[in-house]
Amino acid sequence: MDQLAELRKQRHLEYLQKKEREDAEKLEQDRIKRENAELEQSLDPVNEEEYDDDNEENDEITNITTTTTTTNVNDGEDIEEDNEEEEIDELENNHNDEDDGDEDEDDEDEEPNFNTQPLPPVYQPIFKPHATNNHYGHHGHYNNQPYFPPVFNPNLFGGGGHHGPHNGPFGGGNHNHAGPGYLLNSDNNTNNNNNNPFSSGGNNSPPQSTEPTTKEEKRSAFLNSIENRYNKSPELVSVNNEIDKQKRKVVHRIPKDFTVKRLVDLCLAKMSIDLTLFQPQLKSMSGELIQRLIELMASTGRLTRKKMDQIVASGSRIYTLDLSHQYSVVNNDFLLNCFKYMVELSYVYFRNCANLNDIGLQIFRQPNFEKNLKTLDLRDNRITDFGIRNLKGLLNLEELYLGSTGCTDTGLALLCNLLKLKTLDVSKCNITDSSMDIICRFTELKFLYLSGTQVTDKGINTISKLPNLVQLYLSNCLNITNQSLFFLTYLGKTLKLLDIFQTKIGLNGFIHLKMFKQLQYLVLPGRDSTNDATIGHLNSLSNLRKLDLSDYRNITDLSPLTGLQSLTELLLSNTKVGDNSIINSIKTMSSLEVLSLNKTEVTTDGVAHLVNLNLTSLSLSSTKIDGKALHYLGQMKSLQNLDLSFNDITDNSMDSLKPIADSLSHIDLRGTDTFRSVYMFNEKTVRPPVKDIIQSPNNNDDDDEDGAPMW
Template sequence: MACALLVGMAAGELSGAGKALNPPIDVKVLHFPAERSVGDLLVEDESDGWDFFGPAQGNVVVPVDRNIKLTIHLVGPRPDDLSGLAELGPSDLHELSIQSSIRRTPASRPRLKSLSHLTGLRVLSLGNTGVTGQQMESLKSLSSLQSLTFVREHSFGSAGLAALKNFAALEYLDCYTRPIDAGLKHLAQLPNLKRLRLRMGGIRGPGLAYLAAMPRLERLTLWGTTGLTDQHIRYLEGLRRLKSLKLWGNDTALTDASLASISKLAALEELHLVRLKTDFTDAGVAKLTNIPKLRVLGASPDDASILAGMEQLESVDGIALNSRNMKALAGLSNLKSLGLKLDAPVNVSAGNPGSMLSALKSFVADPVGNPVARLDALKSLEKLHIGGWSGRAKCFGDEELALLESLSGLKDLSIPVDGLTDRGLASIGKLKQLESLHLMGMGKNNRLSNRGLNHLNGLSNLRKLSMNMQSKVWLGDDDTPLDLSGLTNLKNITLISIRLKGSDWAFLANQNDLKDLWLNNCGVCPEDGLRYIKDLPKLKHLDLQTVDCTEGDGLAILDGLKKLGSIRMIGHVTDRALGRLPSLPSVRLFDVETDVAIRPATIAHLKQVLPNVRNVNVKQPGAQSRSPMPIQGVSTTRQGRSQNSRRRTRR
């Protein structure tokens, strides 16, 4: 059942005698205190993400065929904040997240025993709650638990790890608990654990050898800013069943000694190095060629010819883009994902020709000339990301994009561009399998028009479109209407410094799958342009700069966006316009920066129509942002993302 059909029945509609009524067979009722919200309820969507459903307050009707998640944000010092879960059934929740905004003392720790009746719970996340091993013992009835995450739980200790023996069904464990070596031996008691994530800092090294006794461990992540050295990696040599190793962050460079240890992991299929300092040599990387099943390689040599015999490789990252390396990669027929770095200009089509003399010399001996031409041999390539550029590297232009036309199977393309024109967009438009496109403008030589953007209209599989030109790219040189109507599968649009005219905003019409819309510095979004947003049923995040919203007609029609979770606008947004904002109970973040004064009465109206926003933030001239007091019991969630970055010394 679509969640939209249930919105009117949420948050206390069933009360009193209604509580005894039998709900329809395709829904169920979750019972929470009527007088306060316990937290936020989310319902799993069709793509395994989560949609905000409403506050956990009163009797809430939810669909029976969707997983339910409850997030609780503890803001007060009371230890009994979890008493509101008492009337939940054993399997009412699939996932529970409890996060505290303050560091808990023994007297203020939440009483986790209140969770012990939730025996069908599959996923539990605890953050800064002060949980102890004794408290985890009280939760041993949660026998269905498959995923357990601890964030900044420094009171957990080795006794806490020992208590995990009660959770035999665990498949995933994330320990941000400052574990020590002695405590790691207890993890061998988890017979079904497949994925383990450990925060480094308190582990000297020998304890990592205990992980070899874990019978089903396949994926291991070691992360932190300290405590990851060659010595630590040496103790991983016994993990002969390990399939994936991710090393994330350190303050001491890893050397070839670490690669020698990793080369002994005979079952390893994936090696990921993220923001990692290294001092590897090509000879050290060559040792990894002895791992027979290695498919994903994050430790890349300067000379890619070292990889020539690793025909099983499917993913390589951090290879310098030059003719020698591209020629070496041509023999990797199974390569699907390639990350390249630009240490020198690709060609002489952009920038100062004098600064590219060294690059020209490197091409003289290569009859192909431009190294990008050699990518043609990688017929299996699906993902191409190019980064690591310096001030000397003037990125891709039309010539390089023309050379990519033969990569007909490409699904994910992320490149820095300079000298991009409509001709280059025409080349991209021939990559019919593209699902994700990210263009980063690194100079002032990009010249586009509506006619050029319309070349993308045939990319019917495109789900993510991101164009950040950094400096304005004018699209008004012709009278061609902007037409992206063929991009019917878009879920995310990010346009920065793409100059749009008023009528161009119509390209948003009929984007029925769009979830995220970020249009920044794209020219003035007229109030009439907002009418194209009102019919985007799946939109969750709206970020617009610069907006001209005087009368509020565009805001008044947003009430149909039942999944909208965040609104951010910068521009001319008047008091009258904000006063016409309709009730949006799904919104949890509201941030407006305007150039005119807003009355306190209008702020009060915003608080009323945005009941699940903790802080209504309106920044206006001559005053600090006016925000009502936080609404107790309403939580916020934060998502972070990280990117891999690599150079010879990873950081």
């Protein structure tokens, strides 16, 4: 019995020692794991998501290893306990047996092997390889069970195999993409090479850990990582160094025409969808915001009669109301039942409202309109003198637009008391000379529109007495002759705009233009009445800002026009002017900004004299320039719009425009051979050339011989 107790004590001590070793190894692994995690987190805080994923994968593998090891240990403990009980029983039986020698030999044969470890867990595959013996198949695995790395899908090929008796497709041997295949196993089972977790198709060895463990090592590693990042970063440009802007390519991340909407515009756009939700807040909005809200709804097609009723019902203050072209909203019912409650209105625009007629105009008899209204626009409406009589009480009215209505001399006579008028538009109305006496009563008048009326030289003589007239529109007045231009010389000190297009003013009448010293804008009678002989009379208009001579085919030379130093816009399209006009006249116009030379006789030599001008817009379509002209155009830094269409220009000369490519907001290259150069400009800036398909004249009989149609 002493021997049995001693044996039991010895086995128990061996078990306790083994348990202590396993616990110590587990604690050491946990410590190393925590230190590695802290080091990874301190060295690379940016890749936290990748670090967490790696930790989760390592934890999963560790959990599997721990579970497997624990299972093996528990199984080993059970086997030891069973073997220990069997051994005790056998020793007791052998103690009472007489034949100790024979029984001792039997005991030695039957004594269990405590060094034998339990078999590792295996993963069941979906398919089974063919076996070649009872225990180990031709792949070198126990019970023909193929080995796969843990965690991964066993039906996929692993990174590498392990050494087995045979080299199969699932393990052993050297593979092109082989790597270490991991096997969960007990630490003590190291005799068989199959159980080496770092065994592979080659002679690989486990990587040696170089991770810092102490705080000083971690700190040093962290500082080294910062220094390495700094050394690898690009060099910063010194503040004192000047960067060559010509070499640096400017990349416009935001289009030039892109504008950020203001917050108030976004709010108004939201409100315009449905005013019902915001009706209580309308009263607190300013009159300017209410005006912008109405204009926004009108421009987007969201304005309805219901929304106008909601605005009026909310008690909002409205000072300006522009409902032009809103024929679905503005009608007689709207004026009589909704418009009448807008008692603070000062500016009203009802242009081109087809459903508005004389009945609705009676609303302007209300005292609030007679007191506050300053501007009224009723152009292009079906109103007559019967409705116009309702406007005679608007004594504070300053602007009245009645163009293209049924107003006649009778209706205009009813408005004789509107003495504060500064703007009157009766164009395209049945107005004659008899109304000019009424107009003369409006002594504060500055803008008078008489285009398309029946006025004659006699009527022009009458209105020439207006002391403050600034702009006079007489286009399409077919009864006006050279005598009218003489009468208008009385307005020479105040008149700044004169439109005499399509009148009977001829060559001899131009002599009176020298009296209009303040004239800034002039619209000439027509191309038949102007030639090189009469163009010289314009040279005395030193304050002229804009001159339009487009389609005046009788003009060939502008050399006499050397005194137009204030000219900012000159339009000469479809004339016969050439390089002489540029050399002798145009190049001296220092204030010129817009110049149109389309379909003229200008060549490259003439363009060379435009370099010193501060032009923002230049049109050279269908002229006689070539690629050499681009050399001079590239020096005009102020250019924003350039038209080079239908000229003999190729890609070879387009490089000359690179200095101004970024500053151009529009360039027209149609009809040129510059297909490759369009990429120099922004897609929204350039109007590219288009290839024309030239069809074979022989009914496409040559297509089979020459191939595709010629470009």
